[in-house]
Amino acid sequence: MKKILLLSVMLLVGVMTYAQQALWGGAPVVSPEIHDDNTVTFRLKAPKAVKVQVTGDFLPTQKITTPFGEFDGPGVADLKEGKDGVWEYTTPEPLAPELYSYSFIVDDLKMMDPANVYMIRDVATVTNVFLIGGGRADLYKxxxxxxxxxxxxxxxxxxxxxxxxxxxxxxxxxxxxxxxxxxxxxxxxxxxxxxxxxxxxxxxxxxxxxxxxxxxxxxxxxxxxxxxxxxxxxxxxxxxxxxxxxxxxxxxxxxxxxxxxxxxxxxxxxxxxxxxxxxxxxxxxxxxxxxxxxxxxxxxxxxxxxxxxxxxxxxxxxxxxxxxxxxxxxxxxxxxxxxxxxxxxxxxxxxxxxxxxxxxxxxxxxxxxxxxxxxxxxxxxxxxxxxxxxxxxxxxx
Amino acid sequence: MKKILLLSVMLLVGVMTYAQQALWGGAPVVSPEIHDDNTVTFRLKAPKAVKVQVTGDFLPTQKITTPFGEFDGPGVADLKEGKDGVWEYTTPEPLAPELYSYSFIVDDLKMMDPANVYMIRDVATVTNVFLIGGGRADLYKxxxxxxxxxxxxxxxxxxxxxxxxxxxxxxxxxxxxxxxxxxxxxxxxxxxxxxxxxxxxxxxxxxxxxxxxxxxxxxxxxxxxxxxxxxxxxxxxxxxxxxxxxxxxxxxxxxxxxxxxxxxxxxxxxxxxxxxxxxxxxxxxxxxxxxxxxxxxxxxxxxxxxxxxxxxxxxxxxxxxxxxxxxxxxxxxxxxxxxxxxxxxxxxxxxxxxxxxxxxxxxxxxxxxxxxxxxxxxxxxxxxxxxxxxxxxxxxx
Missing domain, CATH: 3.40.50.1820 (Alpha/Beta hydrolase fold, catalytic domain)
Known part of the structure; x- marks a missing residue:
């Protein structure tokens, strides 16, 4: 039985964590980070990217023109590159309580936030989500x-x-x-x-x-x-x-x-x-x-x-x-x-x-x-x- | 009532489809495409990317060395850039019936396939999935x-x-x-x-x-x-x-x-x-x-x-x-x-x-x-x- 005992729990955790971070890309940054004042920071580690943006319904809408007329579409904000290829954007104002959707756009390619496992599919589109609590939004928690x-x-x-x-x-x-x-x-x-x-x-x-x-x-x-x-x-x-x-x-x-x-x-x-x-x-x-x-x-x-x-x-x-x-x-x-x-x-x-x-x-x-x-x-x-x-x-x- | 009648069903569908493709990045390519012989083609439209890879459990495993020893990890294959910035990889052999997981790696950044809404979260990792039917895998359908x-x-x-x-x-x-x-x-x-x-x-x-x-x-x-x-x-x-x-x-x-x-x-x-x-x-x-x-x-x-x-x-x-x-x-x-x-x-x-x-x-x-x-x-x-x-x-x- 001694030998069997040698099999450590750490092995299971260790291999999984390692595999996740080293092999599968992992999540070396925290994103989104919801601060105490309800401003939110989005981060993406993308050292080779030329342009990184975030789009979502937390940003002021912008007009889009379609064959069917003009409509409100979600806005876009630029992330800035900092140390170690980590791009970052913080909302200038606190966000109102709400369930929000967002995606990154990396060199014009839309992608999920790899640091956020929470996603919702709406028809044929998948976006990440986060929730700012308070007020009516507490009913959504x-x-x-x-x-x-x-x-x-x-x-x-x-x-x-x-x-x-x-x-x-x-x-x-x-x-x-x-x-x-x-x-x-x-x-x-x-x-x-x-x-x-x-x-x-x-x-x-x-x-x-x-x-x-x-x-x-x-x-x-x-x-x-x-x-x-x-x-x-x-x-x-x-x-x-x-x-x-x-x-x-x-x-x-x-x-x-x-x-x-x-x-x-x-x-x-x-x-x-x-x-x-x-x-x-x-x-x-x-x-x-x-x-x-x-x-x-x-x-x-x-x-x-x-x-x-x-x-x-x-x-x-x-x-x-x-x-x-x-x-x-x-x-x-x-x-x-x-x-x-x-x-x-x-x-x-x-x-x-x-x-x-x-x-x-x-x-x-x-x-x-x-x-x-x-x-x-x-x-x-x-x-x-x-x-x-x-x-x-x-x-x- | 005439005026109300003018509101066309097409408007609802039209706006949604437009918004999805124009604004949210959309999915202008088919990926993964499972061919009749069970070879599979992966596609990603990424005109600005320098390197696009696919990783997943459908590829031959490769050894990874961790502090805990050597383990089998999923393989990686390169996509080739074709017309209009669409990158492509087709498996050289038909895949055996199975439920498979995969992700893209674009310039070293892991991302979901934007053309595939099917994803499964395993612990803290989300990957796309596809299923090759036949044999035991028919039980998974x-x-x-x-x-x-x-x-x-x-x-x-x-x-x-x-x-x-x-x-x-x-x-x-x-x-x-x-x-x-x-x-x-x-x-x-x-x-x-x-x-x-x-x-x-x-x-x-x-x-x-x-x-x-x-x-x-x-x-x-x-x-x-x-x-x-x-x-x-x-x-x-x-x-x-x-x-x-x-x-x-x-x-x-x-x-x-x-x-x-x-x-x-x-x-x-x-x-x-x-x-x-x-x-x-x-x-x-x-x-x-x-x-x-x-x-x-x-x-x-x-x-x-x-x-x-x-x-x-x-x-x-x-x-x-x-x-x-x-x-x-x-x-x-x-x-x-x-x-x-x-x-x-x-x-x-x-x-x-x-x-x-x-x-x-x-x-x-x-x-x-x-x-x-x-x-x-x-x-x-x-x-x-x-x-x-x-x-x-x-x-x-």
Whole structure:
């Protein structure tokens, strides 16, 4: 046994650490470093680089011109080379509490920060992330509160003839409480998938924190995949590790809305839910807001709470689906049944602002009641996290 | 309504695609491209780069010398610059079916492949991945079979005085079958966490496929966090997005083993389990094999199936814990109770090969029965996936 004892724990740690730093590039610098005053320093060791920049949503936006018009894009800042080929940039001002995304650009080549293992994929783009705590952003953190369970579960959709994946949040205590819970269906935007609200939306952290503070009711949150041609998020389906495509044939043409009752039936069969309209909410961002609008009016007895977050409103003229027929009559029926909440949130510089203004005008003209929340900024995750923290406390009260 | 109709779906897609390619660097090349003959081409657009290399476990290993001895490390290959600054490398031979990891090295700076959104974090290192199908590697794919559910769930450990996170796989049909299931506890290596077996180990795919083929019994798989000082994987705890540390004070000093009954109690309370030794298995890789060894002999009435995958065997001499006292007597008691399976798997070039040889000699001398599986290669995930596909079919028969 003596010989076996000689095998030291240090060996395991030592080899791994060595391999990591010497062979795999490693992380000889700290980046990002969040200082006590909430200024942030970014560092990259790149002795051979000629130009190193950082781009991200923590920088002032800059206008970008596209064939579709002018939009706000993330800014870019230059890092300066210091000792040992370590480049550095510190924000001139403290950053406001928020979850931020960023990437480096080294000699015009975008790359992740090798010192930061935290990355979030948004559609086909991966960026590093960091979080400045305080204020509302404390809701985005894992805090010392009871934590719900996050499950990836598959359901069969007879309408779409597919097995499909859902992300489901059940509140802390669900497994052993024996109780039934209300259900909030939370839908992503175009190109997103059933991972988007968990990764970028911080849904499980926000719900854990709001429920622990007594500000939101304990509820089940169901995050669907709104692309009816997909089984699951990229990398999680039979497509394997195929590059995500922006060719999205079944996103805003009625298929997802038509098949939505399959999801509700599955959830009511599989979880301890309160199976009535009074205990169901639906909301979504951008395309998911569009889905929420059309699903809630198609099935007027299904949802008592509706949230449109930076929503697209009307289908493309070329799109044909019974879902979009009889718009006025369906909306009339929905509002005649007096939903407990019809909530519209939009940012002042969102490219969908005008469409939302026109839709609100229509609702106003017909006397359909809704709650309106206007924020700064545009069509960005920062707003959708804010809308979630505003919307969830209003549900099931 | 006419005006609202003018808002085209194309706008949403168009802006996103444009922003992605023009602003965020985008992915103008296909990489990796897996050809029909299973050769693979890697591409990177980097017009200003002087040297571009690819490193990964698909290349022949090369010796690296460390203070701890000589080990096999991943190889490196040069890409060649072609038209428009696109660098390229194609493997000279087809690659065998496997899940592979790789990174680019651009002018000595390691970076992810911007054309590949699929990445896996292993401890503090993130690499891109791709999969060559066929043979055993088909078990690592999402196939057209019923899929189990993967949940991240928190439990309270009275022993460690912490809320801690688990990853739990429940087999397809669990939610509505009403049946009770056997439980397989599957433990990660040093520096890993409760995400390791799901991400790199492909546990949910392997179990889905083995169960669908009738080769493994439907079972619950519980993946713990073996670092008793952690609540959860990096990024998932109150530590927030702190850089993962290789300072692991509570990994191989008895705390995790002492607190293990907390996990079993929680699982038996929370899931429909078969709550007896006959229906419990434990296995782990490297440090997780060490944990499995010491937990199974500490609690000889808990586990009927034990798997040591490239296991560390004995604690460091300086470590003091009642867990490691009376080694011989505890092992005698464990084997007197005749476990249904005591399985040892190790690679021929593993740095723990000698320690495992000596441990087997000890078992042989005492007449303790075990099953031995020797593979090629060393202390790598390729082997641990293989061991899982070999071990899981032997359980609960």
């Amino acid at each position: 894992v805090n010392d509160v009871p934590h719900g369970t996050v499950s990836r579960i598959w359901y069969n959709s007879p309408t779409l003839k597919k097995e499909r994946r859902l992300t489901v949040y059940t509140p802390a205590g669900y497994e052993t409480s024996g109780k039934r819970y209300p259900v909030f269906y939370l839908l992503h935007g175009m190109g997103g998938d059933e991972e988007a609200w968990i990764a970028l939306g911080r849904t499980s952290q926000i719900l854990d924190n709001l429920i622990a503070q007594g500000k939101a009711e304990p509820m089940i949150v169901v995050m669907t995949n709104g692309n009816a041609s997909q089984e699951a998020a990229p990398g999680e389906s039979q497509d394997g590790f195929k590059a995500p495509s922006m060719n999205l044939p079944q996103t805003m043409e009625g298929s997802f809305e038509t098949a939505f009752p399959d999801v509700v039936k599955f959830i009511d069969k599989t979880y301890r839910t309160k199976t009535n309209k009074r205990n169901r909410a639906i909301a979504g961002l951008s395309m998911g807001g569009y889905h929420s609008l059309h699903i809630s009016k198609q099935y007027p007895d299904m949802f008592n709470y509706v949230g449109l977050f930076s929503a697209a409103i009307m289908p493309d003229k070329k799109v044909q689906s019974p879902i979009y027929d009889d718009f006025d009559q369906k909306l009339k029926t929905q509002f005649a049944k007096k939903p407990a909440l019809y909530w519209i949130g939009i940012g002042k510089t969102d490219f969908l602002y005008q469409a939302n203004t026109e839709y609100r005008k229509l609702l106003d003209e017909r006397g359909y009641k809704y709650t309106y929340y206007e924020s700064e900024g545009g069509h960005i995750w920062r707003n959708w996290r804010i809308y979630l923290t505003e919307f969830a406390p209003l549900l099931f009260k | 999402v196939n057209d079979v019923p899929h189990g559910t993967v949940s991240r769930i928190w439990y309270n450990s009275p022993t460690l005085k912490k809320e801690r996170r688990l990853t739990v796989y429940t087999p397809a049909g669990y939610e509505t079958s009403g049946k009770r299931y056997p439980v397989f506890y599957l433990l990660h290596g040093m520096g890993g966490d409760e995400e390791a077996w799901i991400a790199l180990g492909r546990t949910s795919q392997i179990l889905d496929n083995l169960i669908a083929q009738g080769k493994a019994e439907p079972m619950i798989v519980v993946m713990t966090n073996g670092n008793a000082s952690q609540e959860a994987a990096p990024g998932e705890s109150q530590d927030g997005f702190k850089a993962p540390s290789m300072n692991l004070p509570q990994t191989m000093e008895g705390s995790f083993e002492t607190a293990f009954p907390d996990v079993v109690k929680f699982i038996d309370k929370t899931y429909r389990t078969k709550t007896n030794k006959r229906n419990r298995a434990i296995a782990g890789l490297s440090m997780g094999g060490y944990h499995s060894l010491h937990i199974s002999k500490q609690y000889p009435d808990m586990f009927n199936y034990v798997g040591l995958f490239s296991a560390a065997i004995m604690p460091d001499k300086k470590v003091q814990s009642p867990i490691y006292d009376d080694f011989d007597q505890k092992l005698k008691t464990q084997f007197a109770k005749k476990p249904a399976l005591y399985w040892i798997g190790i690679g021929k070039t593993d740095f723990l090969y000698q320690a495992n040889t000596e441990y087997r000699k000890l078992l042989d001398e005492r007449g303790y029965k075990y099953t031995y599986y020797e593979s090629e290669g060393g202390h790598i995930w390729r082997n641990w996936r293989i061991y899982l596909t070999e071990f899981a079919p032997l359980l609960f028969k």
